[in-house]
Amino acid sequence: MSDTALRTPETAQLPRFAWREVSIVLAVQVAVLSALSGRYGFHRDELYFIAAGKQLAWGYTDQPPITPALARLSITLFGETPVGLRVVATLAAAGTIAVIALIARELGGGRTVQWVSAALASLGPFAVAVAHMLSTTTVDMLIWALLGLAVLRLLRTGDGRWWLAVGAVIGLGLANKWLILLLVSGLATGVFAFGPRGVLRSVWLAAGVAVALVLAAPVFLWQAANDWPMLTVASGISGDDGVENRILFIPMQLVYLTPVLVPVWAAGLVRLWRDPGLRWARALAVSYPVVCVELLALGGKPYYSVPLLIMLLPAGVRPALDWLSRGRKASRRGVVTVFGVIGLAMSLVTGLPLLPPSSLNGPVLAINKEPGEQVGWPELTDSVAGVWLQIPAEQRAKSVILTSNYGQAGAIEHYGPAIGLPKPYSGHMSYADWGPPPDTMTGAVIVVGGQPTLSPSLTGCRVVTKNDNGIGLENEEQGTAITLCSGTTAPWSKIWPSLRRFY
Structure with a gap:
């Protein structure tokens, strides 16, 4: 035909x-x-x-x-x-x-x-x-x-x-x-x-x-x-x-x-x-x-x-x-x-973002959680910066910020340079492909979130603070632990595969 x-x-x-x-x-x-x-x-x-x-x-x-x-x-x-x-x-x-x-x-x-x-x-x-x-x-x-x-x-x-x-x-x-x-x-x-x-x-x-x-x-x-x-x-x-x-x-x-x-x-x-x-x-x-x-x-x-x-x-x-x-x-x-x-x-x-962010708790987030994920990233970055300043100045050049997910890493990568934070690293999704920290980074490690702290390769870890977005908004990052570790037990290139997460 x-x-x-x-x-x-x-x-x-x-x-x-x-x-x-x-x-x-x-x-x-x-x-x-x-x-x-x-x-x-x-x-x-x-x-x-x-x-x-x-x-x-x-x-x-x-x-x-x-x-x-x-x-x-x-x-x-x-x-x-x-x-x-x-x-x-x-x-x-x-x-x-x-x-x-x-x-x-x-x-x-x-x-x-x-x-x-x-x-x-x-x-x-x-x-x-x-x-x-x-x-x-x-x-x-x-x-x-x-x-x-x-x-x-x-x-x-x-x-x-x-x-x-x-x-x-x-x-x-x-x-x-x-x-x-x-x-x-x-x-x-x-x-x-x-x-x-x-x-x-x-x-x-x-x-x-x-x-x-x-x-x-x-x-x-x-x-x-x-x-x-x-x-x-x-x-x-x-x-x-x-x-x-x-x-x-x-x-x-x-x-x-x-x-x-x-x-x-x-x-x-x-x-x-x-x-x-x-x-x-x-x-x-x-x-x-x-x-x-x-x-x-x-x-x-x-x-x-x-x-x-x-x-x-x-x-x-x-x-x-x-x-x-x-x-x-x-x-x-x-x-x-x-x-x-x-x-x-x-x-x-x-x-749409019509309501004040502080009003999102309740029915709005129950129906659609995505508005909550658009709030609090500068505050999370500030929380990390507060812990970063607790690392002695002479150690910071060799210290690392490690995040549990790509949202945290993306926020620190975007907002961090303006307040003195270095490039973050993460084992989540494509951040894992963008590389581990250099093996020369032998200083302290700030861990954002809980998953990486499960690695036995991070030593001397203690929770320093928990993130607070300042308005009590119950989104995914509210209450996220920010942990300070003294270092690692092996070079980053060796431990990186164990930190990779696909979801």
Whole structure:
């Protein structure tokens, strides 16, 4: 079957894109995110991305290179501040919402459906929280949306040249986060099972595969040369959190986009399956249950499937709007408005830095712990500096600061030079690859956190103080012990492997 033969009159023409309405949605989103990007401070992962961006490589222990490279680009152009770093996060979030509007158009949605889809996709708690800060997920949401759009365009038109775009997006996705393979498997299952299978016979398919392999090759070669550390990290996460992830998986699917939007994405799932005019798009409907089953089997985190939920929203907006226009319209719209306002308030309060940091304890951190991880890093660095000054001045040149995790190391690396602290070291994730202290560093050792103190190679250790963020915020670093050790029993090059941690 030729590519042209796959086209149908019903799908040949699309509504005009709602440039004005969608642009207004994007402008509001960008304005809000930009206005709040300087509130609180860096997230622990952002501090790690900054450090990784200064050590550019084709791969890292726990991630491919795109997000660290974007962090490097953003702070180079806009400054090493939360505002400067988050410019790229804001742009990625806006790009995701624009693509969601294009998906709505691809599914036949008119102007109203397009801008409503964009607005709803930007307002869920998870989407708001991820848009506020730079993370691999921030970038991944854009990449998943782009892949969904490219595949839908391929399936709708039958134009095999879209395989090149599909391959390019998959290749870029593999250079950011390997979770893109979940979406690939879900969409592939849908196409194989329910069609249109004609696209699989296109001569362009091989070219698309080649594009994906070329783009992803440096990442896989780096991982292979370094014994596939990302697989070790993934195995550790599944082993540590797999049971909890499986228990929470279904409940969290109902929460991430707010319960208010569950009927919308559920209607989208049903519509993609039952609407004869969208039969060609069934693969998108099939991909969600396939990805969910895979995540349950692997013990993956529940939020890994959220980008798919967001892609289902555009399919459900038209049925939702039709429902609102039937029957008791006033009462239906009133109920939706009340619950919508409640859901929006929850999204903004839990996802954006609106509250004073001292008010985060309680429901906010119970729903979303990430705001707490953006508070207290300067105070932690000051606590370490206080212990550093207890080391005799003549010993400091040979003394070491050793941290338990990359967040602590990233904070000291960022804030420490201004108050006289040296470069920190850590055995956590890629910090372990960036090297142990030189063997000539035979002075005292400040240990931040508890894990390294378990090493018998550190001697004369005593807890000097515990970190206090000053506002009683119960985040991960509140109460972190800061220990002073007299030295080591062996050169750093010998003990370093025992300090390495993959999760």
